[in-house]
Amino acid sequence: MNVIKTLALGAGLASLLLSAAYAEGLQGKVIGFSQIGSESGWRAAETSVTKAEAEARGIDLKFADAQQKQENQIKAIRGFIAQGVDAILVAPVVATGWEEVLTEAKEAGIPVVLLDRGIEAPEDLYLTSVASDQVKEGRVAGEWLVANVGDKQCNVVELQGTVGSSPAINRKQGFEEALAGKANLTLTRSQTGDFTRSKGKEVMEGFIKAEDGGKNICAVYAHNDDMAVGAIQAIKDAGLKPGSDILVVSIDAVPDIFAAMVAGEANATVELTPNMAGPAFDALQAYWDAGTEPQKFIITESKLYTPADDPQGEYDRRKGLGY
């Protein structure tokens, strides 16, 4: 009898442990992910990283590409609710118009996590949001420049993102905050390069001509790596050495900027991590396991990369992500 009792107890315990382990991970959870679309390399990388993160945790990820349209996202979210998923991740294409569909999700008891961008809606409609701090990205880039230029007089030119876009406004603000009070660092020129390589190159060409063939420029700060890659080509075309004659600092950490670092042509980049889903899954797990309400705004790290951080390795690691 005793033996049987012990066995039964053991089996019960084991099954209890097993189910605990089951609840602990996100194994078998069904999570819907409404992605904006594939407007940039970074977005493609975010999609592939999200899929990889989900697979590593044993999550059954339902992926929906909205092709840059909010109505597609709303349709996708309604679809997820109808399927009875455990949670929904949304990278919202616009900031407004989400109250109705998020209320439907809330009534169905499905937690929603926003990725990458915020929305204008009551905060109780979503569990949390995971995003980067764009002002901080600009500040980190500026601080790197301040630390590396020292007391030398340095004229900085800036390649802005698309006029009026929030990353352009915030990355400019953060960079200016870092440079504030440094008399030797002056922002002499600032123009928009629309976040593209060809515009970055064209604008940099103009700056070089206007600043005495580039002799009056000590550093270029680009709001994204693509413009920096274009600027590097313009600097080379003018017969100058990017990375030494003109310092190059930018934001995003896409593979091609690491290739430029390997060649000694770029000096620093601040990472906008494509891994927004990792922290989102962690928050969901903590919420389900221990019932802890995550903080409303989870800020991802803005990590600085320089040629000292194994650019070749970073390039290889990122190349396959879809950038």
Added chain:
Amino acid sequence: MTRPTVDLRPTQPPLPRPRPLAHFFTRPQVIALAAVLLVNWLLFPGFFTVTWQDGRFFGSLIDVLNRGAPVAILAIGMTMVIATKGVDLSVGAVMAISGATAATLVTNGIPAPVAVLAALGTGLLCGFWNGILVTVLEIQPIIATLVLMVAGRGLAQLITEGYIVTFSDPLLIFIGTGSFLGLPMPVIIAAVLMILATLIVRRTALGLLIEAVGVNRSAARFAGLSANALLLIVYTFAGFCAAISGLIVAGDIRGADANNAGLWLELDAILAVVIGGTSLMGGRFSIPMAVLGAMIIQAMNTGILISGFSPEFNLVVKSAVIIVILVLQSPLSSRLFRRLPGAQK
């Protein structure tokens, strides 16, 4: 073509198109370009400084020519399309397709000349497709080419699989950034294409036929012209021009950026054609003037870059200048011009 001009100098032999040099310099486009360049020079005294560096000319003026070349090439094809009373909205997307094709092929080990021919071939094919929609299916040009404008960019993204496909092939890079006789390759290509196209349409009856189709397609057909064949040629040529521009833009950044290559450039090309005095109602057209229009637009862009204005003003300045140019060209101002003492007409 539209208004008869009276030549007051009877001694001059009746050439088919008398174009005295003085007449050229009183054209509103030339005056506008001179004015924009003058303003650039006032904003930045070194604007006209051209130096010799690394075996090529180097300076802001060269930048204007070089950066204006892709739109100028688009404008050459677009002029012919607009002269037939059509419009081609798809050229920006065709640029993306062409660049994507060339870049993807060379990165997969295909020899560069083959890749270039393939890219030009896709351009011809895209243009031919537009032509078929316009002629056989008789869809309005603005809608027919809108199809490819929207779908073409998606097609380019499919080819590149959403990546920016970078390459280091010397031939492709040469097309975008190389130089010949000290001038950037894009400038050479644009100049050669402009001269060839102008000669072909003006030294043969082709130009006249295009104008006839543009003024009245049915009348041209009843007069025995095969208007459809002509339209097919014109749209195919516009696609070909777009493919060349696409190669230049891709070679320039050493990569095919399907999302951004040629984005909104169809509008710049149409604007260049209109500034060049070609009527959107079909008929009268001028290829060199359209190229000049492209240069006016680029001179403005370059001027804004070196002026140091904050970027929020870019579009405001650009639109203000364009309004002034279009007003200069309007019938009202040409009537006023004619009253000025010393005016030719």
